[in-house]
C-alpha cells in the first residue's frame with residue numbers, strides 16, 4: 001500500500017524522474033498507489049521493493065543510478081542494455097543485493113571499491129561499458145561470487161591478486177589488463193582473458209620474466225613473450241593498483257673509471273649479479289619442475305582403487321571346500337532367468353575391485369574368467385527374518401525386469417554371507433556426471449541427456465511402484481548415486497527394493513538431502529513410502545536442473561542444506577532463471593522445457609505428501625514436455641511373473 005511503501009515510493013518516483021527521459025515508464029503512474037502490483041519491472045517482498053528489472057528501456061542520465069541506490073532492500077537489480085552514463089556511484093547501501101547487472105550501457109570511470117561491500121552478491125555483470133582503472137582489490141571480498149563479467153571495457157592494471165574461489169563463469173576479455181593470470185583463475189579458458197594484449201600466463205602464452213636491478217628485488221615482473229613485445233615493455237605488475245608504467249632500463253653501469261668506483265664496488269656488483277643469476281635460475285627451475293611434475297602420470301585424479309588379489313567375500317572359506325564337519329555352511333547361488341550362469345567359484349576367483357561403501361554394504365566390480373563384468377553387493381546387515389523370507393523377497397526383486405533398472409542377475413545366500421550380483425554399469429552414476437570434475441575443462445552434461453536421464457529414472461521408478469500390489473513396492477533410496485548409466489547411456493536405477501530388506505541402511509541412505517520431510521528421522525524403524533520416493537525423485541530433478549548436489553543446496557556458502565527449499569526461496573525472491581545450472585545456459589531455446597521440468601520437480605518436493613503427484617503422472621508430465629516423449633527413448637515395460645528359476649550350485 002501507499003503507506004508502507006512510502007520510502008520506496010519516493011525513491012521510485014525519483015528514479016523515474018532521473019532515468020526516464022524517453023518516457024518508457026508510462027506504467028509508473030504517480031496516481032496508481034500500488035507500484036508492487038502494476039509498475040513495470042518492480043517486484044516487492046512484503047512492503048519493500050526487492051527486485052528492479054528494467055532492461056532495454058533507453059533509460060539514461062548520470063543521476064539515474066544514484067537514485068536507484070535508495071532502494072536499500074533490493075536483491076536483484078538489472079538495468080542491462082540501457083543508455084546509462086556517468087560513473088557508478090557508491091553502492092554500499094545495496095547490501096542485500098545478490099544479482100547486479102549493468103552491462104551494455106555507457107558507464108565510465110572506475111569500478112567503485114564499494115562494489116566489494118556487496119558481500120551477498122553472486123552474479124556481477126558490468127560488461128560492455130566504458131569503465132576504466134583497475135579491477136579493485138575489494139572484489140576479493142565477494143566470496144560467494146559465481147559470475148564475474150567485466151568484458152569489453154577499458155579496465156587496466158594487473159589481475160594477479162584476484163582470488164574468487166567459487167567463481168564458475170568469468171569474462172575479462174577486451175580490456176587493457178596486464179601481467180600474469182593468477183593461478184586461481186588459470187583453469188578458465190583463454191576466451192575469458194582474450195583481447196588483453198598485455199596479459200599472459202594461465203591459458204594464455206607463457207609470461208616472460210623481467211628482472212629489475214639487484215637493489216630492488218621486488219621489481220621482478222612478468223610479461224607475455226611474443227607477439228606483444230612492444231606491449232610488454234610497458235608492463236610492471238608490482239602493486240595491485242599500479243597502472244602500467246614504462247620499465248626503465250635497469251642494467252647497472254660498469255664503467256668503473258668514469259663512475260669513480262673502487263674495487264669494492266666492482267666486487268659488490270659482481271656478487272650482486274651472481275645472486276640475481278642464482279635467484280633467476282632457482283625460479284626457472286621451480287617453475288619448470290612444477291609444470292612438468294604436474295603432468296606426470298603418477299598424479300591420478302581418479303578415486304583410489306583397491307584391488308584384491310583374492311576374493312574379499314567371507315563365502316570363500318566355504319566354497320574353497322572346507323573340511324566336512326567344520327561348521328561352514330555351504331551357501332546357495334540362485335540365478336534369475338535370462339542371465340548367463342557361472343559357478344560360485346568363478347565369482348570367488350575373480351579379482352574384485354571395490355567400488356564404494358554404501359548404506360547396504362560394500363560394492364565390488366568383479367571380472368569373471370569369461371570376461372563378464374559384474375557388480376557384487378555384499379550386504380552388511382539384513383533385517384529380514386530368515387532364509388525363507390530373504391528368498392521370497394529376492395524372488396520379487398528378481399522379477400523386476402525393466403530397461404531402466406539395473407539387471408539383477410543372481411544372489412548368494414549363506415548364514416553369514418549375502419551377496420547380490422548385478423550387471424556392471426560402465427558409465428558411472430548420475431552423481432558423478434553432474435558433480436564430478438566440476439569447473440573448467442569438464443564435459444558438460446547437455447540438456448537432452450539430462451531429460452533422457454530424468455525420463456528413464458522416472459520410468460524405472462514408475463515400474464517399481466506398479467509392479468506389485470502386495471507388498472507395495474518402493475525403491476526406498478532414490479538418489480543420484482543410485483542412477484547408473486548403461487553402455488547406451490540409458491538411466492538405470494540401482495538398489496531397487498533393497499529398502500525393505502535392510503531398513504536400517506535405508507534410513508541412513510535417506511539422509512543427504514533426499515529424505516522426505518515426513519520420514520521419521522530417528523533411525524531403525526523400517527520405513528519407506530511411494531510418496532517419499534517421489535520426493536526423492538524430485539530432488540534428483542532439481543539436481544539435474546541446478547547442477548547442485550542435494551546435500552549442499554546453499555549458494556555462496558549459505559548453509560541451507562536443503563535443495564528444494566533453496567530453489568523455492570530463489571524462485572520467490574529472485575529470478576526463476578537463477579536456479580538453473582550455468583552449464584545449461586549455453587544451449588538456446590530450452591528455457592521453456594527447463595521451467596516445465598522445474599515445475600514438476602517442485603510439485604514432487606511439496607512438503608505435504610498428498611500434494612505430490614504419483615510417479616505415473618510424473619512420467620506423463622515429462623513426456624509432455626517433449627510432445628509425447630520424442631527422443632526420450634521408448635520404454636519397454638515388462639513384468640513377467642515367471643522369470644525366476646532356481647539353480648543350486650551346491
Ligand SMILES: Nc1ncnc2c1ncn2[C@@H]1O[C@H](COP(=O)(O)OP(=O)(O)OP(=O)(O)O)[C@@H](O)[C@H]1O
Pocket residue numbers: 355356357358359360361362363375377406422423424425426428429477481482484494495509
Ligand atoms: N551395478 C553397478 N555398476 C556399476 N557401479 C555400481 C553398481 N552398483 C553400485 N555401483 C557403484 O558402487 C558404489 C557403491 O554403491 P552402493 O550402492 O554400495 O553405495 P551408494 O549408492 O553410495 O549408497 P547406497 O548403499 O545408499 O545406495 C557407487 O559409486 C555406485 O555408483
